Amino acid sequence: MMNLLAIDTCTDTCSVSLHTQGEIFSRFVQGVEKSSGLILSLCDEIFKAGQLSPSALSGIIYTKGPGAFTGVRMCVSVVQGISLAHNIPTMGLSTLELLGFGAFKKYNTNKVAIALDARMSEVYWGIYQNQVLSKESLQKPNEVDTLEKDFIGVGSGWGAYENELIQQTGIGTYIADFYPKAENLIALYLTYVNKNINFSNKLALPTYLRNNVAHKSLK
Numbered sequence: 001m002m003n004l005l006a007i008d009t010c011t012d013t014c015s016v017s018l019h020t021q022g023e024i025f026s027r028f029v030q031g032v033e034k035s036s037g038l039i040l041s042l043c044d045e046i047f048k049a050g051q052l053s054p055s056a057l058s059g060i061i062y063t064k065g066p067g068a069f070t071g072v073r074m075c076v077s078v079v080q081g082i083s084l085a086h087n088i089p090t091m092g093l094s095t096l097e098l099l100g101f102g103a104f105k106k107y108n109t110n111k112v113a114i115a116l117d118a119r120m121s122e123v124y125w126g127i128y129q130n131q132v133l134s135k136e137s138l139q140k141p142n143e144v145d146t147l148e149k150d151f152i153g154v155g156s157g158w159g160a161y162e163n164e165l166i167q168q169t170g171i172g173t174y175i176a177d178f179y180p181k182a183e184n185l186i187a188l189y190l191t192y193v194n195k196n197i198n199f200s201n202k203l204a205l206p207t208y209l210r211n212n213v214a215h216k217s218l219k
Contacts, residue, residue: 002058005043005082006185009036009075010067010095011116011156017182018046025049026183036074043078055086059199061185064092065207066124066138067116072206079204089199091189094207096136098180100128101188103154111150113174115141115157115165123157123165124209131191138209141165154178 004019013030016039025046029038047054062079065072076092083090100112114126118138125144127135135145141157141164153174158165166172192198 003052003056004059004061004186004189005046005054005057006061006182006189007039007043007075007079008063008095008098008180008182008185009039009071009078010063010065011071011180012068013179014038014042014071015180015182016042016046017186018050018052019186020050020052023050024183024186026181028179028181030179034070036068036071039074039078043082054082054088057082057086057088059189060088060090060204061189062090062092062204063095063098063180063185064205065095066118066136066209067095069208072208076204076206083204089201090204091192091199092204092207093185093188094126094133094136095180096124096126097128097133098184098188099154099178100126100133101131101191102181102184103152103175103178104128104131105184105187107152109150109152111148111152113145113147113151113153113169113171115144115153115155115161117156117160118210120210121161122210123155123161125157136209142168144168146170 112128116124141161158174159176
């Protein structure tokens with residue numbers, strides 16, 4: 001039985017999940033300023049709940065971005081610390097893929113348009129179709145893809161740039177308050193195992209779609 005830790009702090013929310021002995025222990029926090037700073041205490045909580053030591057982990061799954069600069073850095077730093085301290089392999093997955101997979105599970109749809117508010121009048125944009133993230137980019141809201149009407153939109157970008165995204169995409173159904181959750185990271189990882197893609201012993205690293213950022217614009 002694998003012991004799996006999943007961590008996400010790349011957006012306004014923070015979540016962790018521990019899969020051990022056939023059970024999942026999870027914590028999810030939103031609406032708290034700088035929620036990513038809670039990640040270590042949340043990890044402690046689920047390790048205690050699952051009666052497991054970090055050294056007993058089989059692997060760590062984490063979101064590597066894109067997302068809030070501080071949140072992405074926090075997530076990757078915590079994963080690096082646990083991984084290096086206990087020689088635990090990791091797998092980093094896109095925040096956009098996690099959102100798309102979560103929407104696929106919850107709404108039973110194979111056509112998801114993900115838009116995360118990237119600030120500076122831009123969105124992190126992804127197309128999740130037939131359970132594959134086929135596009136990941138940094139876009140102006142009025143320059144994203146035009147899509148079929150049976151797509152649904154998810155993510156904070158739909159709340160921040162509602163009119164522009166509706167006009168450009170042609171999508172009428174969207175859920176702005178749809179968030180990434182660590183428990184879905186575990187389920188997403190298991191789909192990778194079925195494709196014979198597994199953990200890596202390489203150092204956990206972030207993904208930034210924006211190279212130059214003004215710190216004052218970041219959370």
